[in-house]
Amino acid sequence: MRIGIITNNDQILGSFIQPEILSNHHLIHFDSEEKYINNTQEIDVLFVDDQLIEYQDVKSTSKNYLITDQDLYSYFIKAKKAGYLGFILKSDQLENELLKVINQFNVKPVENPESDFSYLIKGKSKAIQKVFTVLEKATSSNINVNIVGETGTGKELIAQAVHQNSSRKHQNFVAINVASIPKELIESELFGYEEGAFTGASTARKGKFEEANYGSIFLDEIGELPLELQTKLLRVLQEREVSRIGGNEVVSLDLRIITATHKNLLNEVNNGRFREDLYYRLLGLTIELPPLRERKEDIIPLSNYFLEDYSNKNPSVKLKQLSEASKLKLMNYYFPGNIRQLRAVIELATTLSEGNQISDVDLLLEKVEIKKDLLEKERTLEEYNIEIIEYFLKKYKGKVNYVRDVLKISKSKIYQLIKDDKITR
Numbered sequence: 001m002r003i004g005i006i007t008n009n010d011q012i013l014g015s016f017i018q019p020e021i022l023s024n025h026h027l028i029h030f031d032s033e034e035k036y037i038n039n040t041q042e043i044d045v046l047f048v049d050d051q052l053i054e055y056q057d058v059k060s061t062s063k064n065y066l067i068t069d070q071d072l073y074s075y076f077i078k079a080k081k082a083g084y085l086g087f088i089l090k091s092d093q094l095e096n097e098l099l100k101v102i103n104q105f106n107v108k109p110v111e112n113p114e115s116d117f118s119y120l121i122k123g124k125s126k127a128i129q130k131v132f133t134v135l136e137k138a139t140s141s142n143i144n145v146n147i148v149g150e151t152g153t154g155k156e157l158i159a160q161a162v163h164q165n166s167s168r169k170h171q172n173f174v175a176i177n178v179a180s181i182p183k184e185l186i187e188s189e190l191f192g193y194e195e196g197a198f199t200g201a202s203t204a205r206k207g208k209f210e211e212a213n214y215g216s217i218f219l220d221e222i223g224e225l226p227l228e229l230q231t232k233l234l235r236v237l238q239e240r241e242v243s244r245i246g247g248n249e250v251v252s253l254d255l256r257i258i259t260a261t262h263k264n265l266l267n268e269v270n271n272g273r274f275r276e277d278l279y280y281r282l283l284g285l286t287i288e289l290p291p292l293r294e295r296k297e298d299i300i301p302l303s304n305y306f307l308e309d310y311s312n313k314n315p316s317v318k319l320k321q322l323s324e325a326s327k328l329k330l331m332n333y334y335f336p337g338n339i340r341q342l343r344a345v346i347e348l349a350t351t352l353s354e355g356n357q358i359s360d361v362d363l364l365l366e367k368v369e370i371k372k373d374l375l376e377k378e379r380t381l382e383e384y385n386i387e388i389i390e391y392f393l394k395k396y397k398g399k400v401n402y403v404r405d406v407l408k409i410s411k412s413k414i415y416q417l418i419k420d421d422k423i424t425r
């Protein structure tokens with residue numbers, strides 16, 4: 001049995017309810033950000049702060065209660081009409097009232113309330129179970145976490161799961177994608193600046209480290225951090241303090257650092273692109289997210305979850321089922337964009353399909369097409385090989401692992417061709 005509370009009012013969790021008191025129950029705190037609210041379908045009993053009433057779709061399967069400070073009959077009627085079973089008042093009795101409602105549903109305390117990740121991360125494959133085991137270790141300590149996986153495998157989701165299941169869950173989770181910020185802005189984004197620190201710094205601004213203090217910071221694509229900033233980051237991590245650009249004040253840091261990369265960082269170290277000392281500082285626990293094609297048993301459960309999620313978020317969209325042919329098509333596809341691509345394909349198919357079923361033609365999967373003129377010129381077999389390998393290497397943006405899997409050839413063969421200048425990446 002899972003209990004949820006949606007509120008953006010810290011007071012409710014702060015002064016009225018001590019989170020530890022409810023921690024025997026599976027209390028999940030959502031804030032007003034839509035992404036959390038949209039994750040409430042699997043909650044059994046949900047308490048919603050009345051200030052957020054318009055955000056919450058009470059058609060979800062949970063039993064919904066309002067938390068309100070308006071003891072008004074008309075309000076009660078409104079809540080009933082909106083599908084709420086009742087309401088409890090924001091008062092110093094709030095905690096008792098909450099427990100009364102919970103007990104009414106015979107909610108059994110869960111044995112280990114900190115270790116259920118399945119409300120956020122879907123999938124039942126062995127690979128994902130292994131991820132859950134490492135996640136459990138990560139959340140019960142303050143260790144750094146490093147997530148490795150191809151694009152779209154769920155690295156950011158895992159980072160959120162680490163944060164939301166840790167003792168820091170009521171503090172900020174701040175994510176920053178190093179690769180998406182122009183090089184010259186990364187430093188001020190991470191460390192902040194004082195007014196007048198440089199031209200254009202008309203007001204002082206906190207950096208991401210300060211924003212994340214007491215919570216967690218997620219440094220996505222850390223392998224892209226320029227070398228000079230790696231030195232500064234190392235200093236911040238060693239001294240556990242930060243000061244803004246152009247400032248003298250030092251802020252002590254108490255946060256968890258979660259990093260992610262699609263690159264093999266050790267290779268980057270060996271190639272002199274990543275500082276070895278920083279690599280070891282950040283190392284901590286590593287969570288490897290396998291590509292979707294290596295956990296095929298997750299494809300259909302994930303597809304069903306995305307179908308449900310999409311129709312929950314768009315009340316005018318009916319929940320549709322996958323036909324047998326469409327399941328087969330999904331199972332046989334390669335998914336270079338992993339789970340992100342699967343989600344997009346399913347959402348588009350829902351829109352394209354007529355009726356209650358999604359057929360295989362509704363699933364638009366990018367095809368790998370060999371150039372038509374391939375056979376027009378005469379070549380040796382070796383030349384054909386080179387042309388095909390080069391074609392796929394370009395298609396998959398230089399990702400040798402993809403090409404290896406598609407063409408079933410060894411990585412060393414590809415690297416040899418690159419080394420011999422027979423193909424370019």
Ligand SMILES: Nc1ncnc2c1ncn2[C@@H]1O[C@H](COP(=O)(O)OP(=O)(O)OP(=O)(O)O)[C@@H](O)[C@H]1O
Pocket residue numbers: 120121122123149150151152153154155156157158220262339340343
């Ligand atoms: N196990 C999962 N269960 C449900 N949704 C998932 C799962 N894994 C990934 N997703 C969804 O797939 C999409 C991509 O995930 P996410 O952004 O976490 O990937 P990423 O590895 O961080 O990608 P990138 O490397 O491109 O930043 C998101 O919409 C996320 O919610």
